[in-house]
Amino acid sequence: MASSPFHFSTPLRTLFSSASHRRLPCIPIQASLFRQPLTHKTLAISTGIRGVPGSGRFCWRAKASMAGTATEKGKGKVEVFDSEEDLSVSLAKYTADLADKFSKEKGTFTVVLSGGSLIKSLRKLVESPYIDSVDWSTWRVFWVDERVVPKNHVDSNYKLAFDGFLSKVTILPGNVYAINDALPAEGAADDYETCLRHLVESGVISVSPATGLPKFDLMLLGMGPDGHVASLFPGHPLVKENEKWVTFIKDSPKPPPERITFTFPVINSSAYIALVVCGAGKAGPVHAALGNSQNSDILPVQMVSPEGELVWFLDKDAASKL
Structure with a gap:
């Protein structure tokens, strides 16, 4: 298969000549890299970063330098x-593949949604x-957080998910677990x-x-x-809730x-977590979590450290400071 051009928002010479390359372990720098057109193939040979032909993406496994706190266990893929x-194309495949895996293994697939732009990024599903190929009957849908508003309110995460996703698939209504919006927070x-x-007690x-x-x-x-x-915000006492x-x-x-939210112990007990982040406005927190940030103030996103697999799905704008 022919190689295709691969683009960085930061000049590659700058990327690999600066201190920033230290976050990518064991990258051999080859002078020839800068004397030829950069392709997926040359990128893989010269850096060990895997470019994926035709997908418009590259990936690496970010490894922590030490173990101890939640931010140091491992930063994921x-x-x-x-x-x-x-x-969105890759996220749909990732989600569908996991749905197939768990549906075959145990007959159910428990998936937790959030609000914001996440639902838009699921549109390819x-x-x-x-x-037509996903077995929607096995899905059980939950929310990691919800605004305490009626389900038909513009701020409702349920409404966002229903309009953009749930109303378009055949997940059984009884398998969708929205909050009781008649109750206070x-x-x-x-x-x-x-x-x-x-x-949990019933094995679902x-x-x-x-x-x-x-x-x-x-x-x-x-x-x-x-x-x-x-709904775990920087500096808020709820980030430390562990009961x-x-x-x-x-x-x-x-x-x-007013909102409800899962706590970090529940979030981090997950088998798989996909962190989906788009836009240059989020590049700073992405760098804090994945770069060599020396900031002593730990952001909530840095506390995401599941028992299982963590995968970051970033567009190039969100990754622009890495």
């Missing part, structure tokens, strides 16, 4: 795409070939945790042998420009103020 369109959080505990949701917490098959997370995930599975917030720095 990082995939960078030329465009959000390329990202409702197109061919997935719309604290009651809604307690009710959702009670629901999760029942589903798996249990982590390590923690005894619910082990969702796939958690699809977005990230805010301040580095928040779910409850689901908790509530009444003073969210991002409106609306």
Whole structure:
């Protein structure tokens, strides 16, 4: 197969001559790299980074330098795409493949959604070939966080997911676990945790042998420009909550103020987590999490460290500071 041009937003000579290359372990620098057109093939030979022909992406496994805190365990697999369109194609395949794996292994696929632009990035799942090939009857759908508003409210994560995804597939309505929007924030959080505990006891949701917490098959997370995930915001006491599975917030720095959210122990018990981040406005937190940032203030996104696999899906703008 013929090689095709591969593009970086940062000049390659600058990338590999600067201190930034130290975050990519064991990269041999070859002078010939700068005397010939850069292709997927030459990139793979010269750097060890795997370019994927025709996909508009490259990836590497980011490894932590030491173990200890959640931010140092391991940063996961990082995939960078030329465009959000390329990202959405790959995310659909990743999700469909995991759905097939878990459906065959245990008859159910438990997937957790978030709000924001994540639902838009799932749009390829409702197109061919997935719309007809995925066994939607095995899906059980949950939310990592939700705004305490009616389900038909413009701010509702349920409404966002229903309009952009759920209404277009044949997931059974009884397998979609939205919050009780008739309850206040604290009651809604307690009710959702009670629901999760029942589903764990009945075997619908798996249990982590390590923690005894619910082990969702796939958690699809977005990230805010301040580095928040779910409704866990920088500097907020809830990032340290380690007793409850689901908790509530009444003073969210991002409106609306009242929300419910999974806590980090539940998030990090997941079998797979996909962190989907697009846009230059989020490049700073991405660099803090994956680069050589020396900032002592740990962002919530840096606390995402699942028992299983973590994959970052980034467009080139979000990765522009790496």
